[in-house]
Amino acid sequence: MRKFYKGIIIAIISVIGGFLTYQVIEDYSEKKEVEKQTQILPDASFNSLSGIPVNLHDFNQTQPLVIIYFHPECEHCQYEAQEIGQNAYAFNHCQLVMVTPDDSLQRVENFCSDYHLWELDNCEVLLDTKNRFQKVFGKAIIPSVYIYATNRKLITHFLGETKSEAIINATNNTFTKH
8 A cells, every 4th residue: 555655646746846847948938939039129019198009119210229117106116217317318319118017097197207207208108008018028027127229139138126327338338239
């Protein structure tokens, strides 16, 4: 009887081990696929605050494109927005696109007002009401920053809170790379 239970335990451990191995390989493959598809600016549309669909390819291609995935209630996002507002002049040479999964228009508008994002001519805030961002960019954490050169090739991306100096430096380097 003990051999029977040993066999069952070994079989269960083998099945669990196989499943976990499969999951790790699947997650790795998915991550690599997302990395590959984001090397060039993906074809993705989000909604403006007025509800109009806006495609990421609609923005000025003579400027680097900085995509920031944020949430108005995220403290790290608030810090980034404050930094961008305080260093607005340093972002004049690029297009800022801020995408949020938040479905509260009032909260998003308050966020934009609090951090003076309305005052930036080169900043567009978009709503991701259908969670397209994560489908296109993968399991992005909030906040995340993706920086594309004028040829729309990915220069770099940051996961988590990012200082404005790092974003500015990366956008300044877009003119010498690729």
